[in-house]
Amino acid sequence: MFYILLCFQEERCGADVMQRIRTVTAGRVEVGPGTLYSLLERFVTEGLIRETSTQGRRRRYVITEKGRSMLEREYLRLTTLVEDYRRLMPENGGEQP
């Protein structure tokens, strides 16, 4: 979900998103077309992205304000996790939990 919403900062179609995720994660993360399509539909229903145009059978989407704030929340959650890790790990001189 995180990478998909991240990719929709710009208007993109599903195929672009699959390619983009593969590129930015250096092939570490892959999203299959079946999974992606189900998630796109769900995101549209939940108002996280919106359809901007349709070219033939290809649809393009962009993130909405709601989607952006959800992405922000997810970023903060992940950042908090990373900060907790850094703060608590002994090799970083961290305190014991």
Next chain:
Amino acid sequence: MKKYKYQMEHLSLYHFQAIEERLAAMEAKGWRLEKIGTFFWRYRRSEPAQTHYAVTYRQDASQFSPPTEGQQSLEALCADAGWEKVADWFQMQIFRSALPHPVPLETDEALRLENIRGSMRKNFLPSHLLLMGFALFLIVAWGGQLLTDPVRFFQSSSGWFCLVLGFLLAVFLLCSLMGYWRWYRKSVQSVAEGGTCIRAGRGSERLSQGFLGILILLTAVYLFFEWCRGGSRRVFFWLFYTAAILLLIYVVQKTREYLKAHGFSKGVNVLLTLGVDIILAAALVSGLTWGVIHFDWFGESRNNTYLYQNVSCDYSPIDLPLTRTDLTGQMYEHISRRRHQGGSIFLAYSSCWEIVFSAEGMESLHYEITDVQSEWLRQIVREDYMEADDSSPLKISWRPEDPVPWHTEQVWRRYLDGEPDSTYLLQWSRRIVALSLNTPPDSAQKSIIGICFKPPA
């Protein structure tokens, strides 16, 4: 060299791994999936190739509607990733890819599990519950007859056939439902722990194959016994009926496919397909009923008859084991005879009627011959004949008579309100005969009756 191969695949919607592997294996052998029908999967001959197959599920897909916009967009997205749509099966969308390492179609196991569950709830569960209702109906209807009217139950093979079929179907459906439930629970656990949906075992596939095998065997045994009991007409009726049902299913399926291919909406397709189904089913039932009555399919053929005193009399009466002529020595000018034969693997049954016209008026003779091998069933048959008729205001009782004049082993005579009438029950070691006469027989007639009905050694 044949172009198509039709194969019955005993797979369910949640056997996605098995389906993917089966299709890849078939293509490696030179058979590419083309279409999934009601009973068979159709493969087209192709060049043997190492390809990948993968499935995904669309909740808006239906057997009744043309591809939705969502399906078309999914196909476009999959095409961009190197996946080509091959066929669909209810909500399941089947894709193939000739790429050596294609992107997996599904990369989120929780989402896959959710979609499979949605598909199963739409198709598998309703159809299984409907069939379970049918199985329970068979069990209740025929099991009820076995308990309340065992003689009638054993008088035809239909009873045990339907009862065993009901039990088999119920067990099969229950095992099938439990198999899916077990798979779902384990997959939920596996996915929650970060794993994948578990692979469905081959148990469900074997169960389905086993059920089909037993069903064919059971049907063959049923038809064999029907044939051996002289029920060749019932066998032909059964075969014709089954063929007609299969034809009906074929026509309904073709109607649905035609409407789907021509872009009719789901609502129109369902309505028209259902309409065709109802009309054909009504035509089948009424046509068969008319045919059975018109051609007297299950009765003794009585083509050459004429009316005499409102009774349908025969120009050439059929032979019966015992006739009024045997009893009286008289020849009758107007005779009406009928015989109904039935039976099962447990007993053989024959019911005969004769009406004759003499100077004294109309005389009738009716008897039922039941041949039973086992003692427990013979006792049930005897008790059934002796059972009091609830609709009769008269008190019925049976009293034993001297069997010697009848040349039999045991004889009972019926009494109504303490008064004897002319109905008798005769028993040999393997045969029971219930006989109704106009008047009580004399000694000579008893002897004739005993000789006529005596079972062959």
